[in-house]
Amino acid sequence: MSSVSTDILIIGAGPAGLACAKILAEQGRKVLVLERRQEIGPKVCAGGITWDGLIRLVPEELIEGRFREQHVFTSLQQTVVREAEPIIATISRRTLGQWMAKQATQAGAEIITETKVTAVDGLRVTAICGGISKTFTCSHLVGADGANSLVRRSLGLPAEERGTGINFQVPQQVYERMEWHLSARAFGCGYAWIFPHKDSVSVGAYSPQADMSAGRLKRNFLKWAAGRGFQLDELACQAALINYDYRGHAFGPVWLAGDAAGLASGLTGEGIYPAVISGKTVARRILDPNSDQSGLNAVLRRQAQHRRVISLSARHPSCSFVLMELLLLLLRSRLVSFHALEMAPFSPNTVNFHAGRKQKEEKPPRL
Numbered sequence: 001m002s003s004v005s006t007d008i009l010i011i012g013a014g015p016a017g018l019a020c021a022k023i024l025a026e027q028g029r030k031v032l033v034l035e036r037r038q039e040i041g042p043k044v045c046a047g048g049i050t051w052d053g054l055i056r057l058v059p060e061e062l063i064e065g066r067f068r069e070q071h072v073f074t075s076l077q078q079t080v081v082r083e084a085e086p087i088i089a090t091i092s093r094r095t096l097g098q099w100m101a102k103q104a105t106q107a108g109a110e111i112i113t114e115t116k117v118t119a120v121d122g123l124r125v126t127a128i129c130g131g132i133s134k135t136f137t138c139s140h141l142v143g144a145d146g147a148n149s150l151v152r153r154s155l156g157l158p159a160e161e162r163g164t165g166i167n168f169q170v171p172q173q174v175y176e177r178m179e180w181h182l183s184a185r186a187f188g189c190g191y192a193w194i195f196p197h198k199d200s201v202s203v204g205a206y207s208p209q210a211d212m213s214a215g216r217l218k219r220n221f222l223k224w225a226a227g228r229g230f231q232l233d234e235l236a237c238q239a240a241l242i243n244y245d246y247r248g249h250a251f252g253p254v255w256l257a258g259d260a261a262g263l264a265s266g267l268t269g270e271g272i273y274p275a276v277i278s279g280k281t282v283a284r285r286i287l288d289p290n291s292d293q294s295g296l297n298a299v300l301r302r303q304a305q306h307r308r309v310i311s312l313s314a315r316h317p318s319c320s321f322v323l324m325e326l327l328l329l330l331l332r333s334r335l336v337s338f339h340a341l342e343m344a345p346f347s348p349n350t351v352n353f354h355a356g357r358k359q360k361e362e363k364p365p366r367l
């Protein structure tokens with residue numbers, strides 16, 4: 001069995017791993033990223049990014065749709081939330097992944113695709129690459145390997161609080177509006193969405209597993225989608241888990257970032273921004289253990305708020321209905337901003353990908 005030694009080994013070339021790789025490589029560290037997929041980027045996702053989050057961190061040409069209006073529906077009410085700037089934009093995960101991979105490799109990181117990590121033992125990792133088993137050793141190991149993280153499991157950390165996301169990418173469907181459909185009966189304290197992209201529309205649903213099984217979510221979603229005239233029979237139903245069971249990200253020389261660390265929102269399923277922020281934070285802390293982590297702390301505070309709502313709803317399912325209607329009432333009366341649902345409370349320490357840019361085998365859940 002051949003063996004490779006490197007300084008920093010990152011498992012997973014998603015947003016968390018690539019954000020981490022770029023910063024470390026820029027500082028001259030030897031960085032190797034292992035990715036099981038052939039192509040970097042594609043991932044089951046609605047591709048929604050937020051104004052205070054990723055919108056301002058990526059080049060404008062990556063963005064497919066910008067939405068200053070959010071149409072929100074509950075069983076009893078509906079409202080349109082409007083702002084001067086786009087509240088949410090949509091992005092293709094393939095495009096985002098390819099762009100981030102280019103940034104990381106240009107900084108000097110090496111990415112090896114079609115390499116699946118099969119075992120992690122401390123700082124020793126075994127992977128299958130081109131049918132051959134290889135061993136990798138390193139001085140720092142970063143688990144950025146998503147919601148079913150092997151690195152996380154090697155640390156003995158369970159992932160008990162997770163949600164299920166289901167997505168259908170409907171091609172060539174012209175849809176102008178970004179919509180959120182909250183229904184306690186159908187989606188618990190999750191929701192169904194309609195997110196328009198450039199040449200398609202993402203239609204899907206998310207729910208914490210504490211509220212309902214993946215199978216029930218799918219049944220409820222298909223019924224809801226049929227009621228809105230979506231013809232989904234011929235399309236692939238993609239599903240994946242979202243991990244919001246955060247139990248730390250620094251474990252000596254082993255680190256976790258993104259979904260592997262359980263940093264997504266359990267309420268909305270937003271996870272790209274937390275993945276990027278945590279990937280950057282891990283990189284900076286590897287470079288300097290005393291570096292500032294206020295950006296990640298802000299994400300953690302927002303995530304904890306979202307977790308409290310889920311836990312209330314799981315303990316008292318009848319509360320979900322009241323919570324949804326109350327939320328809409330507060331949005332309508334502008335007592336609560338839509339930004340309260342986002343994972344990016346504005347932080348002056350948020351660092352752009354671009355200096356100088358203007359500021360202001362993942363196991364699918366069983367269906």
Ligand SMILES: Cc1cc2nc3c(=O)[nH]c(=O)nc-3n(C[C@H](O)[C@H](O)[C@H](O)COP(=O)(O)OP(=O)(O)OC[C@H]3O[C@@H](n4cnc5c(N)ncnc54)[C@H](O)[C@@H]3O)c2cc1C
Pocket residue numbers: 011012013014015016017034035036037041043044045046047048049115116117118144145146147150164165166167204238239240241242257258259260264269270271272273275361362
């Ligand atoms: C249906 C659905 C809709 C969503 N919509 C949104 C949305 O609109 N906005 C948003 O912000 N978030 C959304 N999310 C959540 C978001 O997709 C994730 O939170 C985000 O991708 C996490 O990034 P990550 O880098 O931590 O992990 P990932 O993006 O999952 O990347 C992990 C990488 O590790 C690789 N990997 C895994 N295991 C191994 C292994 N053993 N060996 C080698 N490589 C490995 C994977 O192939 C993958 O490339 C959605 C999720 C779902 C399921």
